[in-house]
Amino acid sequence: MYGKGILKGLGVTLKRFADTYLDDISWWLQGRKRYYTQEGIAHRSSKNTRGIFTVQYPEEQLIQPEEFRYVPFLVYNEGAEGKKEVRCTSCGICAKVCPPQCIWIVRTNDPNTGKPVPEPKNFYIDMDICMNCGFCAEYCPFDAIKMDHDFAIASYGRNVYNLEKLLKPASYYAEIRPLNYVKEEDARKAKEAAKAAKAEAAA
Amino acid sequence: MEENKYEGLNLPNYNIPEDIQNVVSVTTIDRLYNWGRRWSVWPLMFGLACCAIEMIAAQASRYDMARFGMEVMRPTPRQADMMLVSGTVTKKMLPSIIRLYNQMPEPKYVVAMGACASSGGPFKEGYNVVAGIDKFLPVDVYIPGCPPTPQALIAGMIKLQEKIDKQSIKKVRWYEKGKVDSNYVPMPILGPDLIDVRRSAEFEAAAVKKEGVA
Amino acid sequence: MTAPASTLTLDLVSASLVARFPDFVTADARPGFSGFIVKKENLVEVATALRDEFGFDLLSSVTGVDYLAENKMEVVYHAHRTTGGPGLVFKVQAERVDPVEVPSLIDVWAGADFQEREAWDLLGIKFTGHPDLRRILMWEGFEGHPLRKDYKEAFFEEETKPYKSRWPEGNHTYAEFKNPFRDNLNLPENFSLDNYQPQTEDQLYFSLERSSQKHDVGREKEMGDHMVVNMGPHHPSTHGVLRVAVELNGETITSLKPVMGYLHRNHDKIGERNTYLQIMPYTDRLDYFNSMANNFGYAIAVEKLMKIPVAERAEYIRVIMTELSRIQNHLIFIGMLINDMGSMYTPSLYAFEERELILDIFEAVSGARMMCNYFRFGGVVRDVPEDVLRKIKDLVHDRLPAKTDEMERFLNENEVLVARLKGIHVLNAEEATHHSVTGPCLRAAGVPYDLRRADPYSVYDRFDFDVAVRYNGDMYDNYLIRFDEIRQSLRILEQALKQIPGGPINSQKPQYQVRVPAGEAYGRVESPKGELAYYVVSNGKPNPYRYHVRAPSFVNLTAVETMCKGVKIADFVVLLAMLDIVMGEVDR
């Protein structure tokens, strides 16, 4: 019969249409909230999703996986009295590895000796060139630069971030990447312990 | 800009009795005008590169820009309000982009989506790449990212809506008196390299200088 | 020739080729290099013999290398057999004088057409005998040949990255300030706008005219009705910024020429300045639907050069990711195809839903949805966590098969769709191989050539799957084969997910400076669009000397003229969609 294929196809759309309501209703009957809850969003991103697929950004947001990367930021440890202990030692590896070469680092020199000290005087990243590749975070030996989860950074002008704008506390990092944070902290502690043990052995 | 936080039509400092709140609004012309425009920004259906795919994804069901009145992608510039420059602007493509922009009716907005459109991005050094569309068109919102995820794109669109809110009919550039076609951008020429005719004097000077040296 | 040509192994080919042409074929003896050097004057003769006697019916890639120090230009050809087996490399060397001249191979393999034009455009190698040698990626009138080693762009900073100005005295400056014009602009000396006449596009239109006259001898009277229409570069259904100049007789296409380069982002030039690792994220942006497949090809090329093994678990992860990417690509292809046919939105929205779920997986493992940058030399960047593996299994075992079925139910029997697609010829086997078409289009024409089988790379030889092939070569077959491939990919995925071993994910230590010995390598993979290959020449430095991408979309476009002559303009858009081109890869 001519037109059978079209009807069959329309059946699919009809089923999809019905699903829209069926899923909503079944969630409602179970007393669960399909929208604006983590559970609901997770469901809508799972293999069982049917019906309305939309994530109502900005009212709700997709659950970012830990590895999600947007633009880089610099991590500082919160020292005593709110002192920002910048982790970066201005070793320059990130600037070397960055593919579009959008990282600029000014190294600090000790005013007395003229020798470089391990802290950047300034640090620029041109966010309008950065290709979000994540190499800087991957190859930084001091866990000082990390990829951010914050993506709502549109602005009315060009975005060149300097040191001040790039700095974010380690607690923020722990919040967005808990697993990585724990892993790195453990590694650091193990290293320190090994060092201490070595020093003890030598003494 | 405290008042702009509130997105509705009604002015916040007028107390309307509750029973007619859905029926009556007290507002200003500016606010009404902006309210109408902010929820009906029609983008030009126009994709350049990788970012265009994220733009399509943002139009598709998961992010659904229709929630912002931005789902009507118009293939013709004459019906579009916003040009979403979604991708790398190459020198070869630039004349076409400018032709499209010139054909758009005012009010018109340009959003530079992604690193490439904002400044040339990872391909900035390339010989065929324009270092940012802002060299030629007035850009309203820059969205960093490569590519900006659909959510980041929507965040940028919200930023554009905020910008629209702040505009006033009296002050926007397209209603200024005596400035007919203030937005017209002359077409660049594809010569030995891309030539911006607005800067011809500069090129002449450079040529003379070079001759003088030689 | 005693043994039938197709059963010869490559060593035998080499021996007999040199024996056949002792005077003008020599083996390439440079360390790290392979293949033959053919004398320029006899190139066509040797190529014809390779095609007819040795069975190398598919010309994979043509590209040039500029050896500035030796004052030489080299043209490198890679030829393959559609029956499978490794490829053959042969080269022609020419003095680096102006103009560099090499005979064109367009009469032997029509697939050389665009690639020779590209070599002319970017390297200034003149292919004598090429009927339409115009610039292809840049515009006519552009000054210089950018891939030559002595060409410097306007924003040129240093020969190689990393730049010294970034550290330790890296005060931020815009690249604009380094150029006197404050812009990405290079003007020749004594350029004056007043007496400058931009070149017109006459050549393009003449090339149309010529071909139509060839076609219509004796029908000059009708020629009055002919009309030239430019579609694009801003056209809603040409998949990006492709422009096609079409000559129409009424509704029928008599001649057409694609015009590209509107997204030419100088991958090759930038790649030659990058370090080996830095190229990796750039490859993501070639075919931006399939960054995983792009990474794969490049990783293989460099691993070949470095002669390092790949960690076992990483091989499986690579296969899993690439096949997921293929499924996602084909689903989008189907959605976009229907879009192009005028049924806006519904099917493509369905396709995008599945794509989003697959992209979620990419995001979870690599951090980004589209630009994954996930492969490293010797493995991948990070392991796939258990919960993500679970998610992949869910998709592969439950969701994707069901959704593919649903898509088929939704569309395949739709009478309108069938009427639009069935019986409209795309390519037959001969045309397809002659024009170097690869990927689903070649297989839909009846040639079971799939690199995963023909020249297995990675661990593909461990999986049990069929090469999807269909024989009519019409649009409907081209459409259905995408479903076949999705099913085969699911099959591969099922096995890979079952077999995936534990262990490390990289055979090397993470390092940002890799040591690559001198030599050349041609790494190729079966990307969803066709044969994707990288030609990398190393001279032992941290940056490649030559980096060339053989992009399937670009080469497949060579056939578009043959495909579309004589069809109605309304079908043209659908035919173009059949090639599944993506401009990031066409223009690079």
Ligand code: SF4
């Ligand atoms: S961020 Fe890391 S890699 Fe970059 S300079 Fe600082 S310590 Fe070195």
Ligand code: SF4
């Ligand atoms: S993410 Fe990549 S491009 Fe961006 S700053 Fe880091 S290394 Fe550079």
Ligand code: SF4
């Ligand atoms: S910003 Fe990145 S994703 Fe967007 S067009 Fe440029 S390279 Fe592609």
